[in-house]
Amino acid sequence: MSIAEKTGRPIADLLREGDSAEDLYAGLRAQFEAELRDTRTPEHTRALRDRWLGRRSGLLTAANESWLKAAARELKPTVGKLQNQLKRDLEAALQNAMQGAVSEPRDEAGLDPTLPGPERTAGAVHPVRLALEEVLDIFRPLGYTVAEGPEIESFFYNFEALNFPSDHPAVDEMDTLFLAGKERALLRTHTSPCQIRIMEAESPPLRYVVHGKVYRNDTPDATHSPMFHQLEMFAVGADITFGDLRGTLEHFVRRFFGPSTRARFRPSYFPFTEPSAEVDITCPFCSGHGCRICKQTGYIEVLGCGMIDPNVLTNAGLDHERFQGFAAGFGLDRFAMLRYGIDDILQMYQGDTRFLRQFR
Ligand SMILES: [Zn+2]
DSSP: OOHHHHTTSOHHHHHHTTOOHHHHHHHHHHHHHHHHHTOOSHHHHHHHHHHHHOTTTOHHHHHIIIIIITSOTTTHHHHHHHHHHHHHHHHHHHHHHHTTOOOSOOOTTSOOTTSOOOOOOOOOOOHHHHHHHHHHHHHGGGTOEEEOOOSEEEHHHHTGGGTOOTTOGGGSTTTOOBOTTSSSEEEOSSSTHHHHHHHHHSOSSEEEEEEEEEEOOOOOOSSOOSEEEEEEEEEEETTOOHHHHHHHHHHHHHHHHOTTOOEEEEEEEETTEEEEEEEEEEOTTTTTSOOTTTTTSSEEEEEEEEEEOHHHHHHTTOOTTTOEEEEEEEEHHHHHHHHHTOOOGGGGGSOOHHHHGGGO
């Protein structure tokens, strides 16, 4: 039985089992001294003080209850004296430790080797990286290969090959950051250029997850950042249907947001997919009952998807009569926000260690 367990038992029982009152207090003292030797920081020392002298559950407080107060009348003076002596000694040792006044002698160089060293802080995994790893852990077992691509893209890969009409608003400089002095070079506005690059380089069947930073000419606010992280997955092969897309995404959202999550597909439009859909999931915060975050609708829009437009397959050099494909994309930052309950996207990029430390 540890000395900590003994403090919870009546002293009469312990004495019957062969301990003397002096043994019991010596055991407490030895335990305390061992724990004090292990403290390295003022926080540790404070925690040690609470553990031993805390008013409700301190070890010495417990001993006071079950040993001193419960002791037989003739034993009380001995136990009381031991108890008081130990309490005084513990308080003095804690006080010394708090003031850093360790009484060990210094060495010739004047260093005190018994002083605690500087506290080393461990890094934390960024919430976007955490979300990314979780997503990849879901897609890798489904046979998807993970890829990245260049952040500086050509107009062709970012827009033209993806079937954007030249008057599409995204093409406008209002939304796209073009690079000065370069022949229509730009910071990619999405990760989809990688679809073209991969389709050009490899032949179907293809299953890929592509992720990375993308850039938009946006004014930063709680939900917009001029740089954010996108992830998309796509598959190309013979006989791929919308049913495959739907099954894959339903599996994905259940794994990422929880087994009771349901997905709802709404018709939508994207230049590079036809037909296109937006996917809402049952709100992970209220399980679909309606709350502030889902604006009482019970659903939250999380991603866009569709069957890869035949023009896109053709632009990448594939025969759209033989092959079909599906694609889906979303903002990883938004996924991380939904998953970890973060309400301001800009917190992700301010490098505030108090925020980041939560994700250790
Ligand atoms: Zn809700």
